Amino acid sequence: MTIVTYTAAWVPDDDPERSWDEAAEPAAAWLLEQAHVLGGQPLLVTPTQQQWQAGPDVIRRFARTYEATTSRGRGAQFRQRPVLAYVPDYGDMYLAASYARNSALAVVESHTAPLIGWAMEVQAVDLTTGAVTADTRSPEQRQELERIHGYGNNGWTRGFGADRSASILEDLLRQDAIDTDIVVGHMVAHGHDKRSVARLMKIIDNVR
Structure with a gap:
């Protein structure tokens, strides 16, 4: 949370x-x-x-x-x-x-x-x-977003965290009620800065 x-x-x-x-x-x-x-x-x-x-x-x-x-x-x-x-x-x-x-x-x-x-x-x-604001995410989707947040503790620079996040995102973004804006906004709420978010968005572009 x-x-x-x-x-x-x-x-x-x-x-x-x-x-x-x-x-x-x-x-x-x-x-x-x-x-x-x-x-x-x-x-x-x-x-x-x-x-x-x-x-x-x-x-x-x-x-x-x-x-x-x-x-x-x-x-x-x-x-x-x-x-x-x-x-x-x-x-x-x-x-x-x-x-x-x-x-x-x-x-x-x-x-x-x-x-x-x-x-x-x-x-x-x-x-x-x-x-x-209505929260359209399921508990399972929120849990996956929390995992991505955790893997972004180094700002999603290259390596294990970025790779694990990509694996999660590949499945998550195929699901209903989840899109790039929801993923990115979740990370903004967690205090990730502009550079970190930009790296995450590149990962998202690569898995979509």
Whole structure:
């Protein structure tokens, strides 16, 4: 089992008619409510600093009012706090989860970095429905995902762990209710960084 140390919510990128403003507003509102309850100064995590000036209105306001950071540039003082992650890639998610430990994390998903597996694993509230994200995985499938996580303790570099993971994935990805997004998101929830996830995705490409 993943030891989830933060309360989580997200806005999935599952509606082409939903604007970025419409996606960001409920995530920011939820995060500020959590900050009020839990305490701590909110933090905004974005892929680049460009979103601080050119993103949706709520993201620009958030960047002006609270501290903001990226995984590529300016850092923020490290302390545990509520985090709003806007269209993060997997590196941004690693950073955001590090700050959010023992606090709260709200995410606005981008289709370029699918997070359904993360949302299932951390039981994130889907802010478009108000319900906890449904977990479609069977107990056996979750067990296999945990095995892959364990074999990834060296980031799925070449060797025994990568080979064993490939063997498991070859069977797992043939099953219903499991796809690449669920596998990768599960590993993001377990704290694997961007480089590790990239290696795992190469393994997945080779076995599909």
